Amino acid sequence: MEITQLILTNFKNYEKESFQFSSQINCLVGRNGMGKTNLLDAIYYLCMGKSYFVPNDRYLSLHGTDFFRIEGHFDREEKREKIVAKVIPKKKKELERNGVPYAKLSEHIGFLPVVIIIPDDTLLATEGSEARRRFLDNTISQLDPLYLKHLIQYQKVLRQRNAALKQMGESGRFQESLLEVYDLQLQMPGLYISEKREAFVEEFNPILAQVYRTISGGAETASCSYRSPLQKEPDLMELLRKHRDKDRILHRTTTGLHRDDLVFNLDEFPLKRFASQGQLKSFILSLKLAQYELIKKNKNQRPLLLLDDIFDKLDHHRVDHLLALLLDGDFGQVFITDTDQKRVSQMIESRDSSYREFLITKGKATAL
Numbered sequence: 001m002e003i004t005q006l007i008l009t010n011f012k013n014y015e016k017e018s019f020q021f022s023s024q025i026n027c028l029v030g031r032n033g034m035g036k037t038n039l040l041d042a043i044y045y046l047c048m049g050k051s052y053f054v055p056n057d058r059y060l061s062l063h064g065t066d067f068f069r070i071e072g073h074f075d076r077e078e079k080r081e082k083i084v085a086k087v088i089p090k091k092k093k094e095l096e097r098n099g100v101p102y103a104k105l106s107e108h109i110g111f112l113p114v115v116i117i118i119p120d121d122t123l124l125a126t127e128g129s130e131a132r133r134r135f136l137d138n139t140i141s142q143l144d145p146l147y148l149k150h151l152i153q154y155q156k157v158l159r160q161r162n163a164a165l166k167q168m169g170e171s172g173r174f175q176e177s178l179l180e181v182y183d184l185q186l187q188m189p190g191l192y193i194s195e196k197r198e199a200f201v202e203e204f205n206p207i208l209a210q211v212y213r214t215i216s217g218g219a220e221t222a223s224c225s226y227r228s229p230l231q232k233e234p235d236l237m238e239l240l241r242k243h244r245d246k247d248r249i250l251h252r253t254t255t256g257l258h259r260d261d262l263v264f265n266l267d268e269f270p271l272k273r274f275a276s277q278g279q280l281k282s283f284i285l286s287l288k289l290a291q292y293e294l295i296k297k298n299k300n301q302r303p304l305l306l307l308d309d310i311f312d313k314l315d316h317h318r319v320d321h322l323l324a325l326l327l328d329g330d331f332g333q334v335f336i337t338d339t340d341q342k343r344v345s346q347m348i349e350s351r352d353s354s355y356r357e358f359l360i361t362k363g364k365a366t367a368l
């Protein structure tokens with residue numbers, strides 16, 4: 001699967017620009033703040049129906065404008081696919097495939113698999129559990145439409161349950177029977193999500209260990225383990241029942257799948273506490289490349305790989321090692337941003353890969 005052409009209108013700092021891409025390596029070079037990451041984000045948007053960086057579409061249109069449009073032409077399973085994302089004020093955002101709008105955005109997820117790697121991904125290891133759940137959900141949703149359907153349902157009922165608890169707190173009238181109704185609605189999607197997360201971690205671990213071994217030279221074994229309140233009480237209804245008093249006091253749902261987490265380990269030690277900066281960076285890179293491998297294996301399709309500034313702060317040897325991995329490995333279309341114009345192009349030129357280079361300057365692109 002590959003994107004052949006991209007046309008941007010009012011997207012972030014691009015007023016009007018179009019790109020023709022190489023089917024293998026695309027390097028986006030330019031100084032800081034010119035729009036390299038914005039371009040990756042536009043491609044991500046076409047695949048996932050949202051920005052990787054900015055949750056609210058309102059902030060994505062060029063300053064001084066109130067709408068944007070992203071058009072991408074893809075080659076997928078020997079068919080041409082035109083995907084258009086349009087955000088217009090006071091209208092629901094629209095995502096179209098070959099001129100036909102999707103009824104639900106979620107129907108598109110997984111159609112164009114994608115993996116993005118950015119420097120801030122190290123926050124996955126150091127921040128709270130929400131980022132790790134997002135990683136889990138992002139990966140499994142691209143593989144299993146039913147997972148995404150159950151996830152949306154679980155989150156909807158959870159929001160309603162929390163709103164009811166808040167309202168009960170304000171009115172001072174606790175309605176246990178209403179909570180029972182919500183708990184019942186959480187049960188089926190909850191069970192499905194939990195089973196899928198557990199199965200994902202099992203399948204993911206050997207791939208993660210293998211990728212980390214390649215990147216780090218085999219010093220330690222990388223793994224992750226799934227933590228869920230359901231491991232102590234496998235019956236979700238019963239679990240929610242046991243936490244009802246706490247929920248009543250705190251006016252929110254204090255247990256459930258929205259409290260799940262992934263624990264990252266190097267050998268038997270938690271990454272968060274013991275890893276050096278280099279180990280942390282290698283782990284997170286491995287995590288994302290393992291995500292790529294797992295999606296590729298399950299979908300029998302190579303996802304797009306978007307690499308933002310991944311050479312930043314790495315010494316020359318590590319950059320060389322990483323580039324060798326990316327160029328010699330079984331990757332499909334890759335996009336790489338770099339502020340150092342010479343670094344990537346020199347190394348790619350020395351290999352036998354088809355590539356195209358773009359110089360990005362303030363929302364304008366010149367093919368080099």
Ligand SMILES: Nc1ncnc2c1ncn2[C@@H]1O[C@H](COP(=O)(O)OP(=O)(O)OP(=O)(O)O)[C@@H](O)[C@H]1O
Pocket residue numbers: 011012013014030031032033034035036037038039059060061062063309337339360
């Ligand atoms: N809605 C918007 N309208 C206009 N400009 C925007 C908008 N959103 C972001 N920008 C601009 O885009 C620029 C950032 O672009 P981007 O993050 O793609 O830079 P970059 O080339 O990747 O830089 P770096 O090398 O520092 O990562 C900033 O100058 C920012 O002001």
